[in-house]
Amino acid sequence: MKFIQSDYKTIQLTLYMIDFDDVKKRAYRFLLAKMLSTHTQQYKTKQALSQHLQSLYGANFNGRSMLIGNLNIIQTSFIMVNPMIVNDLSLIDQMIDIFKDMIIGRDFFSTSIFEEEKRMLIEQWDAIEDQKGLYASIHFNQLLFGEHPYGYPQSGYKEDILAVTLDDLYTYFLEVLMSNRIYFIINGYFDGYEQKIKLAFKDIENNQEKRLYLKTLEQQQAKEKTEYLTMNQALIKIGYYLPILRNDPLYEAALLFDLMIGGYVDSIMFKIIREELNLCYDVRSSYDPIKGTFVIGSGVDQKRKEEAISKIFEIMDHNGNYELQLDGLKHAKQYLIHQIKSSYDEQIALTLHAFYEDLFEQTILLDQRIEKIEKVTLDQVKSVYLKLQLQATYVLTGDKNDH
Amino acid sequence: MIIREDQRFHEKVYILKLKNGMEVHMLPKEDPYYSTYVELSFPFGSNHLAYKKDGLIHRYPPGSAHFMEHKIFAMPDGDAFMKFSNLGVDANAMTSYQQTSYVFNATSNVLDALKLLLNMLDTPYFTKENIMSEEKIIAEELKMYLDDIETELYQDLMTSMYKNHPFKWDIGGTLESIKNIDKEVLTDIFHQFYHPSNRLLVIAGKIDIKKMKVFFKAYDQFEKHKIPKIYQVNEPKSVVCKEIVKQKQVSISKLALGFKLKSRYRNGIEDIKNELTYSILFNLLLGTSSNLYHDLLEKQLINQNFYISSTFEGHQAHFVIFSDTKDPQFLKDYLITQLSLAKDNLLSLDAFNRYIKVYIGQFIFALNSVEHQAYLYSKYYHRHAHLYEVIDIVQSITYNDILLTYNDFIKAPNSSVIYKKD
Numbered sequence: 001m002k003f004i005q006s007d008y009k010t011i012q013l014t015l016y017m018i019d020f021d022d023v024k025k026r027a028y029r030f031l032l033a034k035m036l037s038t039h040t041q042q043y044k045t046k047q048a049l050s051q052h053l054q055s056l057y058g059a060n061f062n063g064r065s066m067l068i069g070n071l072n073i074i075q076t077s078f079i080m081v082n083p084m085i086v087n088d089l090s091l092i093d094q095m096i097d098i099f100k101d102m103i104i105g106r107d108f109f110s111t112s113i114f115e116e117e118k119r120m121l122i123e124q125w126d127a128i129e130d131q132k133g134l135y136a137s138i139h140f141n142q143l144l145f146g147e148h149p150y151g152y153p154q155s156g157y158k159e160d161i162l163a164v165t166l167d168d169l170y171t172y173f174l175e176v177l178m179s180n181r182i183y184f185i186i187n188g189y190f191d192g193y194e195q196k197i198k199l200a201f202k203d204i205e206n207n208q209e210k211r212l213y214l215k216t217l218e219q220q221q222a223k224e225k226t227e228y229l230t231m232n233q234a235l236i237k238i239g240y241y242l243p244i245l246r247n248d249p250l251y252e253a254a255l256l257f258d259l260m261i262g263g264y265v266d267s268i269m270f271k272i273i274r275e276e277l278n279l280c281y282d283v284r285s286s287y288d289p290i291k292g293t294f295v296i297g298s299g300v301d302q303k304r305k306e307e308a309i310s311k312i313f314e315i316m317d318h319n320g321n322y323e324l325q326l327d328g329l330k331h332a333k334q335y336l337i338h339q340i341k342s343s344y345d346e347q348i349a350l351t352l353h354a355f356y357e358d359l360f361e362q363t364i365l366l367d368q369r370i371e372k373i374e375k376v377t378l379d380q381v382k383s384v385y386l387k388l389q390l391q392a393t394y395v396l397t398g399d400k401n402d403h
Numbered sequence: 404m405i406i407r408e409d410q411r412f413h414e415k416v417y418i419l420k421l422k423n424g425m426e427v428h429m430l431p432k433e434d435p436y437y438s439t440y441v442e443l444s445f446p447f448g449s450n451h452l453a454y455k456k457d458g459l460i461h462r463y464p465p466g467s468a469h470f471m472e473h474k475i476f477a478m479p480d481g482d483a484f485m486k487f488s489n490l491g492v493d494a495n496a497m498t499s500y501q502q503t504s505y506v507f508n509a510t511s512n513v514l515d516a517l518k519l520l521l522n523m524l525d526t527p528y529f530t531k532e533n534i535m536s537e538e539k540i541i542a543e544e545l546k547m548y549l550d551d552i553e554t555e556l557y558q559d560l561m562t563s564m565y566k567n568h569p570f571k572w573d574i575g576g577t578l579e580s581i582k583n584i585d586k587e588v589l590t591d592i593f594h595q596f597y598h599p600s601n602r603l604l605v606i607a608g609k610i611d612i613k614k615m616k617v618f619f620k621a622y623d624q625f626e627k628h629k630i631p632k633i634y635q636v637n638e639p640k641s642v643v644c645k646e647i648v649k650q651k652q653v654s655i656s657k658l659a660l661g662f663k664l665k666s667r668y669r670n671g672i673e674d675i676k677n678e679l680t681y682s683i684l685f686n687l688l689l690g691t692s693s694n695l696y697h698d699l700l701e702k703q704l705i706n707q708n709f710y711i712s713s714t715f716e717g718h719q720a721h722f723v724i725f726s727d728t729k730d731p732q733f734l735k736d737y738l739i740t741q742l743s744l745a746k747d748n749l750l751s752l753d754a755f756n757r758y759i760k761v762y763i764g765q766f767i768f769a770l771n772s773v774e775h776q777a778y779l780y781s782k783y784y785h786r787h788a789h790l791y792e793v794i795d796i797v798q799s800i801t802y803n804d805i806l807l808t809y810n811d812f813i814k815a816p817n818s819s820v821i822y823k824k825d
Contacts, residue, residue, distance in 0.1 A: 058768075059764070232549045
């Protein structure tokens with residue numbers, strides 16, 4: 001359990017249940033996160049729990065599952081007002097009670113809520129074509145990652161969801177309590193309550209070893225795919241494998257490379273694709289140091305999509321006309337340092353920093369991070385170009401005649 | 404300098420009123436704090452499509468405020484967006500129905516960025532070429548929104564509800580209307596509405612008050628300007644069309660149901676109280692803890708794509724319900740029937756008391772982020788209220804206010820749009 005004592009206007013308690021990822025269990029973990037955060041042993045319906053949370057000044061309670069490298073993490077978070085502001089310290093006791101009620105000695109999972117959550121998830125899958133951005137992301141991920149688990153949806157496919165029964169899910173919940181690493185972070189005002197909080201969760205905390213293991217992806221043959229839906233723009237996604245992970249000496253250089261190529265308004269992509277050619281409203285690159293990928297995405301004028309793709313490739317050609325410059329590196333460093341510093345003001349980001357420190361078993365102070373960024377040279381940033389491996393070019397476009 | 408303090412939330416506000424009419428409100432956070440968040444806003448938004456001056460009515464094409472928000476970043480010596488980035492500052496801008504805001508977040512170079520922001524707003528640079536180029540970018544932005552089915556549904560609902568009011572246009576205008584925005588339109592907006600006396604500058608987070616005071620001395624010069632009065636179009640009480648049904652290539656049918664509300668108040672505290680009372684009422688009727696919401700879930704009439712929202716501006720207001728549903732016609736009829744019977748089974752005193760607590764909680768949540776705090780501060784200040792008064796307004800709302808507001812609501816004309824699965 002990690003305590004972060006702070007004077008923010010809210011108090012945040014987060015529970016993490018960490019296990020090695022298994023695609024066959026993704027639907028279970030996705031549904032389990034929903035079941036844990038929609039009702040509890042005492043508040044047996046969604047409505048009863050919702051009304052109770054409202055009486056705690058509209059406390060926010062939610063659950064989700066997420067993937068980080070080889071790990072699948074169920075996270076439930078509780079956020080409520082700082083009890084000192086409303087002069088009611090009993091709110092901390094009530095927060096503890098909700099969490100205890102959610103997991104300790106729980107033998108009740110509502111059948112109707114389970115069926116409702118399944119129905120909603122299945123309807124979401126059935127209506128996926130109505131959400132163009134999500135549709136494009138899922139199909140692009142399949143193209144980029146192929147058979148690798150990263151290409152498998154977070155919630156599992158529709159068939160996986162249909163196959164889960166309530167009995168199986170409850171049995172799985174008991175397994176999770178025994179076999180997952182269970183860890184809490186509390187952030188906010190809890191003066192004098194540390195012992196009480198520790199005592200409340202001492203039996204549920206579980207120190208099973210679940211180590212994060214990062215591995216670069218193996219290069220495949222590059223693939224291309226174009227799909228058609230009725231729409232006004234063309235969504236373009238171009239994906240590369242980039243074997244520079246978070247623990248790599250070139251990590252900071254890759255962050256700066258991302259910014260300079262397409263990470264913000266001073267990037268080459270933004271200046272050329274949007275400002276010079278007026279092909280789009282937004283164009284972005286995003287580097288994922290956990291998966292080891294680099295993706296460029298944009299929604300462009302569908303009549304000019306070939307021009308946009310060709311220009312993106314021209315920019316990505318390290319021997320081409322768009323060389324990375326020292327001035328650009330200076331600006332990117334300033335911007336990255338600003339982003340990191342400002343994240344230290346956000347209460348939720350402090351929880352996230354603490355969680356990542358625990359996951360990566362590494363504590364890096366703000367000054368050390370800044371120093372590492374300052375030391376990056378232009379040659380190091382340019383060397384990132386040479387490591388990129390083109391894997392997928394995906395276009396979702398609106399050509400009514402072809403659809 | 405005026406100093407206001409709110410003991411309940413441990414917040415202080417330092418206010419500078421400059422001779423040019425601009426007001427600077429500073430909301431400092433205690434150290435250690437790294438970021439300074441700045442929001443400069445004008446009470447000029449997408450709904451302001453006409454003004455009256457010297458007996459004449461001047462009109463702008465829909466989307467003009469949003470176009471201006473894009474184009475004001477152009478400066479004779481380059482794009483201000485890039486200049487902010489070069490300072491290591493994160494800048495942005497947004498247009499709403501009622502206001503346009505220019506924001507940045509900085510952890511260094513704050514005064515340089517402030518100088519750049521004010522300089523940018525004082526030196527418009529509109530050319531035929533840069534306007535044509537911006538038109539293409541905005542067209543892609545509008546097409547991006549049109550590819551979002553919920554935005555399309557909302558826009559169809561607005562055109563079926565409003566005959567004349569600018570609510571019937573998207574904030575960005577249309578692909579057609581933006582073609583009519585030229586140098587003359589932008590220059591006129593600049594001269595009429597972008598004067599310092601129409602600006603509110605809110606600075607929150609890490610602030611050196613003394614340095615700020617010195618900085619703003621340079622801007623403390625008298626400038627006379629009269630902001631023209633916005634011309635309000637006449638909008639009928641009834642809706643344009645009761646129901647629109649479209650066959651669509653959607654995977655699940657969709658319903659948007661809108662209620663055109665009577666706006667009893669025009670400005671200030673009463674206007675905000677009216678809006679908050681309606682907002683609490685709508686949550687009592689269809690919020691996530693309401694009986695009706697859970698009834699709809701149980702009957703499998705709705706799924707997670709169910710939203711309620713209300714929009715208020717001085718002269719007009721509406722409440723809308725959106726849902727994916729397998730039976731849109733039945734859902735619509737059922738909602739209308741149940742809402743008309745709500746007084747006896749949905750509006751309990753217990754639920755009302757809970758919601759008052761929720762609104763107090765939401766207010767405290769908002770103070771946790773300087774960005775949200777500055778946004779709300781500007782929004783309420785333009786409506787002639789101080790941010791910390793809002794909590795008093797919430798607490799002044801009575802159960803009886805809710806019942807009276809409900810009586811008004813059930814008389815409101817409604818309109819619906821259904822996208823029926825092919």
